[in-house]
């Protein structure tokens with residue numbers, strides 16, 4: 001049976017539910033389709049569960065370090081993974097049910113459960129139902145990529161999704177991929193008490209960041225006993241009589257690492273392969289990401305793509321910003337653009353790495369005259385007092401316009417402190433606005449004006 005709506009939204013990720021809220025408030029009749037877990041990746045298998053588990057791992061780490069703070073401990077610290085998971089699951093469940101009940105109770109919104117598939121540019125099939133609308137919004141997200149590496153079919157492996165249900169501590173976790181997903185789980189599991197080896201095919205961790213950032217991250221992880229195997233080309237997975245082995249063609253080290261579990265953390269792929277996009281004529285790139293313009297319109301009029309599936313961002317805040325762009329442009333006659341967004345993200349190892357705007361490498365490659373300022377976290381009083389003085393911060397400024405081009409903070413509280421730099425960048429203000437600011441003592445942010453007062457030309 002065909003049902004008519006003003007809009008169909010597919011996927012209850014970080015953009016879809018809020019868009020449903022705005023469209024229904026504006027009087028639109030909306031069909032909402034979700035096939036699995038309301039809240040999508042972030043709430044169920046991404047940010048929320050991982051940061052809950054990072055918090056448990058941090059508690060274990062601080063407990064082990066009690067002596068450093070004068071806290072006496074008589075027993076060795078151990079971690080009860082079942083309790084860690086129960087805590088994580090309770091936090092996730094609250095968020096998931098919150099999203100679902102919000103959508104189900106929304107006036108003018110009808111929720112359909114099942115896999116949505118295009119039948120034509122205006123028609124979506126969900127099981128027996130055919131939904132029709134002039135406006136269709138895709139927020140279908142992505143899933144862990146499983147590359148066709150040799151042996152992948154011969155060994156049981158974990159992904160960022162399945163590891164979240166592991167209620168026992170592996171004796172030795174091998175993490176393949178040394179970036180966002182891989183490093184957060186690597187440090188977390190090391191702190192839970194596992195041996196951990198990270199295998200990365202490039203020559204350094206977080207290979208998209210500057211070299212000094214990669215070195216700083218490496219030092220932090222190695223200081224906790226995490227083993228690293230870099231330059232790992234020609235990886236081969238093997239079943240080693242009950243254990244798992246990774247054959248490596250690295251520049252140094254033993255050609256094989258043997259462990260008890262393998263986590264594949266080598267990127268994500270968009271959920272666009274079973275959407276029937278060709279029935280609507282919606283174009284994708286060669287990796288399956290939906291092609292969009294600066295206002296998130298696809299190649300077909302009346303169809304938009306938001307969040308990870310459009311390849312224009314892979315974070316919760318970028319997906320949510322996609323919702324804001326589409327809603328403001330459609331309902332408020334706005335002219336918001338994806339290109340107005342300043343890239344910003346944080347990698348939640350501990351201490352975290354926050355990055356905004358251009359990296360130093362990108363500034364150098366642009367050839368523009370620039371200034372650079374850096375400060376080690378050992379100069380940040382608050383970090384020293386908290387016993388968390390690993391890492392450093394740096395900032396880059398355009399020597400002519402005096403505007404901030406980018407910054408990185410690898411250190412305690414960096415994920416929060418970066419926002420004073422981000423806000424100055426959004427304000428379009430020169431760096432002197434921030435260097436003359438009086439920030440609270442003792443905070444990590446208080447060193448940012450000091451750093452900006454002693455910039456040197458980028459050699």
Ligand SMILES: Cc1cc2nc3c(=O)[nH]c(=O)nc-3n(C[C@H](O)[C@H](O)[C@H](O)COP(=O)(O)OP(=O)(O)OC[C@H]3O[C@@H](n4cnc5c(N)ncnc54)[C@H](O)[C@@H]3O)c2cc1C
Pocket residue numbers: 010011012013014015016033034035036037038039040041042043045046047048050051114115116117139140141142160181271274275306307308309313314315316317319348
């Ligand atoms: C382990 C991990 C940790 C992360 N941590 C962070 C973090 O700390 N900070 C951060 O900013 N980002 C983080 N991310 C990234 C973040 O989770 C995503 O960028 C974010 O969830 C954006 O997702 P989305 O809105 O594009 O869609 P998703 O949240 O992926 O939602 C898509 C939804 O669409 C549904 N769907 C797909 N196809 C169909 C279909 N055909 N029919 C019906 N429904 C369909 C899916 O079931 C899903 O519910 C993390 C990711 C991972 C994997």
Ligand SMILES: NC(=O)c1ccc[n+]([C@@H]2O[C@H](COP(=O)([O-])OP(=O)(O)OC[C@H]3O[C@@H](n4cnc5c(N)ncnc54)[C@H](O)[C@@H]3O)[C@@H](O)[C@H]2O)c1
Pocket residue numbers: 147149176177178179180181182184199200201202206207232235265266267268313314315345346347348
């Ligand atoms: N804190 C956060 O905001 C957060 C946390 C987790 C994930 N995420 C999002 O999810 C995305 C996916 O994360 P990810 O870490 O899976 O992917 P990624 O693309 O960020 O990193 C994958 C890493 O694996 C390496 N790699 C790729 N193929 C390999 C192979 N065959 N062997 C060895 N190494 C290989 C790459 O060189 C890279 O370092 C992130 O880019 C980010 O957008 C964000």
